[in-house]
Amino acid sequence: MTQAPEHASARPTTSDADTPATGPAAAKARPARAARPNGQWKIDGTTPLNHNEEFKQESDPLQVRERIEQIYAREGFDAITDDDLHGRFRWWGLYTQRKPGIDGGKTATLEPHELEDRYFMLRVRIDGGALSTHQLRTIAQISKDFGRGSADITDRQNIQLHWIEVESVPEIWRRLESVGLSTTEACGDVPRVILGSPVAGIAQDEIIDPTPVIEEIQERFIGDPSLANLPRKFKSAITGHPSLDVVHEINDISFVGVEHPELGAGYDLWVGGGLSTAPRLAERLGVFVTEEQAPDVWHGVVRIFRDYGYRRLRNKARLKFLLKDWGTEKFRQVLQDEYLGYELPDGIEPPLPSSDNDHVGVHPQKGGKFYIGVAPTVGRVSGDILARVADLAEEHGSERVRLTPHQKLLVLDVPGERVKSLSKALAGLGLHARPSEFRRRTIACTGIEYCKLAIVETKQNAAAAVDQLEQRLGDLSRLTPITLNVNGCPNSCARIQTADIGLKGQLVMDDDGNQVPGFQVHLGGGLASKERDEAGLGRTVRGLKVTADGIADYVERVTRQFEKEREDDETFAQWAHRADEEALR
Structure with missing residues (x-):
């Protein structure tokens, strides 16, 4: 995982790539103006239609980092402006947490400032769920030093810390970035963390290793200001494992590894999934995507969302609503004609999985070693537990761990003769490789x-x-x-x-x-x-x-x-x- 830049504004933009295709084909593909504006930039223009759209245009949300470092961390919580606190902070993985003692009956009746505490949840972005033991130990120490020992493994392969004070954030960023981690775009109307197969590159039955694609997307596009104002969040997932282990049906975009009979190993493309209060499963776009094409295809889909996504109503601003109205045929045509400039070959559907996709248990990996998947109860861990996991992994010959989209944790590269000892030690932390089914x-x-x-x-x-x-x-x-x-x-x-x-x-x-x-x-x-x-x-x-x-x-x-x-x-x-x-x- 590459290290985040000190300031997002230093990242190169992709203005040339953002120039849409022109000519008869593009004109034919572009949908007509809606009877009532939905805030689609390429149809209705970019005039903001609600306050969320206003504050995103008033100031690039990524630039709030400088204010956090230079003003808020020095002057304290009371200095934070409302649009920064309840809006732009999210672009750097920060949400105010709930004030203790407020019962659930008041959730819908109180204003944000009445519900929130003066502390933050901080989300550490971990693309593909991949961590070194050194990175894991760094997160653990941050938890202990600044977060009262809190830590949760999420079903998005992130780690969330709590009780974070704004005064501590610059030092936390310094520590994270010194080991190649960041909180860049961990929240907000941006491309969120990229889910990746937890067994990428090590599984014996892997179709294709998604690591190169995840790393290229992360390097080229995360922190890019041209993608930092989407209608709402954009969730991605990439797997090359036949267990289908990244919940691909409920992401905005997913690449699922397949073996094409003529074109070899590559990806089947899915778009438009999401749950919340209006659940919709993703659909296959019907195309085959090579490893080399995947980053540009991802970039094309996220720009479709940016340019054509609905912005007038927040509860209709996910990609799934656009796909529902366009259909897969229209979506594929716009992607090819306006954003790629070439056609993608027809794809094949991935076969049904034949193994569990949470990777809990002891499993052989490539090269003769093993990985151990353990189940923290409902993802709840702590700084002490994470530090101990890092220590135990290293004591047993491993320097790599992975998080999963099912709130689980894997230790990779364990020699066969050390599996039993490590499994027993992890169980002593409440991390079981043979847990009950519940x-x-x-x-x-x-x-x-x-x-x-x-x-x-x-x-x-x-x-x-x-x-x-x-x-x-x-x-x-x-x-x-x-x-x-x-x-x-x-x-x-x-x-x-x-x-x-x-x-x-x-x-x-x-x-x-x-x-x-x-x-x-x-x-x-x-x-x-x-x-x-x-x-x-x-x-x-x-x-x-x-x-x-x-x-x-x-x-x-x-x-x-x-x-x-x-x-x-x-x-x-x-x-x-x-x-x-x-x-x-």
Whole structure:
């Protein structure tokens, strides 16, 4: 991973590449002006249609770094202007965290300044989830020195720290950048972290190593001011592994490794995925992309989003809404005619995965060594744990770790004779290579502990449910693997619509008629896996809600009902979509 520049404004722009194609073909491809302006730059012009668009045009958000270093870190929190604090800070991975003690019933009624604390969540950008032990130890020390020991592994292969004071940010950046890490565009209306296969370059059954593509995109485009004002966030994923391990169906753009019968190893291109309150699965664009073409194709798609994405309404400003209106044929034509200047050959669909894609367990890698995948409970770790992982890895001959899109951690390059010792040592930290199925397959978002959007606590509730389910269901969960995703609000950071059981945080009524924290239940969702032929979104049952302290009770009840009613090799998702509503309660 390349080191971020000291100031983003020093990055070269790509103005020549941004010049659109002209002529009859381009004119034919360009959509006509909408009856009501949607803020599409190439159709409606660039006049801002809301305040978010105004502050992004008033000042390049990346330039807020200089103000953080020269003004805010010296003068303190009270000196920060509103548009910087609630807007541009995100371009450098900073969000104010939730003030302790504010219950979820006030999330939607209080103003941002009433919800927020004077501390920040800081997101460390880790493209491809790849870290050296030296980098991991640096993050761990930052956590201990500046973040009260906090650290969460996210389902975007980032590490999030909390309790960060603005006065500490320049020193944190100095430490991160000294080891080739950054927080550049970790948040904001920008190209976010690039998900990559956690076993890139080491898996014995890998189709193509995505590392060169990830590194070229990161080097050429992350921090580029010409891509720092997108309609909203832009999520990318690249894998060359047949397990399809980067949740490619729910990213704005994904490159999925395939072996073309005539053109060899390359990528199948998917666009327009995303969840939140209007979930939509990505679609294949139907093209084959070579390794050499992939960075330019990525650049073309992100510029389509910049130039044609909807900006008038924030809740309609993701790429998935443009793809829905255009369709894949139109999208492919515009990409080729206006942004690439050449046609891409027809592609092939990737085969269904035949192995688990979270990489938990002990697995052989290229060259005769092994990698060990462990499961931190719902991604919650700490600075002390991360430092100890770095120490243990080095003591056992490894200098590389990887994070996964499933809140898991891998240690690479372990000699065979050291696998047992390292696995035991990691288990002593609560990082198990052979966890129960519920500990393995449960993820949770940040929740009300730190997030200003959350209504319900997630990490502790999910962890407590895992402990209870292990005791109650035992080996049954190993026979019937069920994914459980717990989210603190409707925005689906924990991918609730693509889990066997997805829980969406809200206030519910308990048996005594009191309003308490709880969850709406989604059932039967999932992405392509060895148990599932294709991705699909979960169903909801009218009135089906559980209290926050009743997660284990509900999951046990519905799991036992599934075992009672399942037919042959039927999966939980298949059963959940056909079952009577009463069976799901």
